[in-house]
Amino acid sequence: MDPLVQRELSRIEPDVPFRAKTTHSHHTWARTYHSRPELYIQPESTEEIQKVVTLARKCQRRIVVVGSGHSPSDLTCTSSWMVNLDRYSSIISINSRTKVATMQAGIRLRDLIEALGGYGLTMPNLGSINEQSIAGAFTTGTHGSSIKHGIIARSVLGLKIMLSNGRIVSCSAEQNRDLFRAALVSLGAIGIIIEVTFQAVPSFNIRWKQNLITLDDVLERWNSGLWDETEFTRVWWFPYMLKCVHWQADKTREPPRPAKPSWLSGRAGYHIYHALLYVAQWVPRIIPLMEWFVINVQYGGNTVSAIEDGSQGLLMNCLYSQFVNEWAIPLSKGPEAMKRLSIWLHGDREGSGIPYDPSGIYVHAPIEVRVAAAAAAGEIRPFLENTMADEPSLLLNATLYRPYDLDPPAHMRYYEAFQWLMMELGGRPHWAKNFTNITPEEIEKMYPELSTWLRIREEVDPEGMFLGHWHRKLLFSDTQPKLRLEEEEIKTRPYLSGGIMWHGQVPKRLLSPQNSEESFDLMHGAEAEKSVFFDDGE
Numbered sequence: 001m002d003p004l005v006q007r008e009l010s011r012i013e014p015d016v017p018f019r020a021k022t023t024h025s026h027h028t029w030a031r032t033y034h035s036r037p038e039l040y041i042q043p044e045s046t047e048e049i050q051k052v053v054t055l056a057r058k059c060q061r062r063i064v065v066v067g068s069g070h071s072p073s074d075l076t077c078t079s080s081w082m083v084n085l086d087r088y089s090s091i092i093s094i095n096s097r098t099k100v101a102t103m104q105a106g107i108r109l110r111d112l113i114e115a116l117g118g119y120g121l122t123m124p125n126l127g128s129i130n131e132q133s134i135a136g137a138f139t140t141g142t143h144g145s146s147i148k149h150g151i152i153a154r155s156v157l158g159l160k161i162m163l164s165n166g167r168i169v170s171c172s173a174e175q176n177r178d179l180f181r182a183a184l185v186s187l188g189a190i191g192i193i194i195e196v197t198f199q200a201v202p203s204f205n206i207r208w209k210q211n212l213i214t215l216d217d218v219l220e221r222w223n224s225g226l227w228d229e230t231e232f233t234r235v236w237w238f239p240y241m242l243k244c245v246h247w248q249a250d251k252t253r254e255p256p257r258p259a260k261p262s263w264l265s266g267r268a269g270y271h272i273y274h275a276l277l278y279v280a281q282w283v284p285r286i287i288p289l290m291e292w293f294v295i296n297v298q299y300g301g302n303t304v305s306a307i308e309d310g311s312q313g314l315l316m317n318c319l320y321s322q323f324v325n326e327w328a329i330p331l332s333k334g335p336e337a338m339k340r341l342s343i344w345l346h347g348d349r350e351g352s353g354i355p356y357d358p359s360g361i362y363v364h365a366p367i368e369v370r371v372a373a374a375a376a377a378g379e380i381r382p383f384l385e386n387t388m389a390d391e392p393s394l395l396l397n398a399t400l401y402r403p404y405d406l407d408p409p410a411h412m413r414y415y416e417a418f419q420w421l422m423m424e425l426g427g428r429p430h431w432a433k434n435f436t437n438i439t440p441e442e443i444e445k446m447y448p449e450l451s452t453w454l455r456i457r458e459e460v461d462p463e464g465m466f467l468g469h470w471h472r473k474l475l476f477s478d479t480q481p482k483l484r485l486e487e488e489e490i491k492t493r494p495y496l497s498g499g500i501m502w503h504g505q506v507p508k509r510l511l512s513p514q515n516s517e518e519s520f521d522l523m524h525g526a527e528a529e530k531s532v533f534f535d536d537g538e
Helices: 003-011 046-059 109-117 134-138 177-184 215-220 267-282 284-299 331-345 411-424 440-446 450-460 469-475 517-531
Strands: 033-035 039-041 063-066 081-084 091-095 100-104 156-162 168-172 192-199 205-214 232-238 243-252 304-309 322-330 367-372 393-401 488-494 500-505
Touching: 003 046, 046 063, 046 081, 046 156, 046 192, 063 134, 063 192, 091 109, 100 109, 109 134, 134 192, 156 177, 168 177, 177 450, 205 215, 205 284, 215 232, 215 243, 215 331, 232 284, 267 284, 322 331, 322 411, 331 367, 331 393, 331 411, 393 411, 440 450, 440 469, 469 488
Parallel strands: 033 500, 039 081, 063 081
Antiparallel strands: 091 100, 100 192, 156 168, 156 192, 205 243, 205 304, 232 243, 232 367, 322 393, 367 393, 488 500
């Protein structure tokens, strides 16, 4: 451990543990990015989190809070201090009458759902997985697929946040409203969310069915029942066969009835398809044939149905390491998006109107197609919510598998073309995905309230303790100065087993000539004045 850190550690709250490791190696779930934090810290109490923040300020370190690392981007990479709240994950209270639960922010969704289940409650909607921490899920804009439900953040009623000056503030729709709107999709850049109050719903089973239909069927039914016939709906699009799997689900009181095991859910199917994806790395022309094979073996043209607990039936098996590039566009523009992307993937650049060469591009199936509801009247909308404000959103997810952690060929050109189309149709990227080459100026046009979010962020973290290169390259213009604790990317390199190894640093920007612990404390006091308008709720 750095001697400076050891010295400061010996002076601050010696009775409060500092649970840090120096040997942790971090990678995203998909192993797309890797980094080696100087310290990996797992606090177990509010006092321990406060000690981490105080030390980081004194020792000039950036803090990155990480849960499951399910985002395949470099958002969670750091060479500074990484904080994981898996041991700060208790339920504080559950009120079965109001259906309101309060919890420590590190709790994983699977554990939250289990705890809620003991009171006959659950979450109203889920994304594809339940491995995320509650705070990691809503602060990146996670969503499910329903015309009746929006992003998970819509169910958050209140937060407690530890700011960079060590102070804890409360926020909600009624208290520190702007801070609440900034923190709901904070991208890890506001502070450490330590407590979440959440609106649960009664537990439910879902009856779901899925059947194979044509792309033409999807487009014809777009405005006549495709999305609103049931409460939960999603589509998996197989672009070369012009087929789609249409999945629909409604709540039911019927007892569970499990689905028959699918080919891909079995050991043989999983490994055979993985091997085929690997072969396609070298012979990509077989991908359309693989798509035909999966449609016939996995789906077979038959309707499949089941009744499951909603907390399981809404999930999806992500299978293998993957790139995911998802964008939200107005639902009304969905047919145009799918038609033009289909034309482009079939080799017709001119007919698609997409100014990128499609030759040699072969993409994996399926392309995931989901929906999300617009915010209802009076509902809090986060400043950086990526779904549409005035109509339901279509969420198109261009997934590309990475068989045995190998990047698929020509994926950058595919993503450039995909993103160009999404931007032309008024789209916004999902913050936690693999979108590329988007400038701060383009982000500013997509998010009219970005300047307000940046102002709030600066007020609560004026030195940039929670800022990194990912935030700088997307959210900050060239004219905005770098901050004292902001981490910079210094290099990246290919990782031996696949993916990218990320290296950063917090430059040693000069303080006062005093250069003592007192100078840190004086700065801390001055910074605290900038956020005195926040009510701590006590």
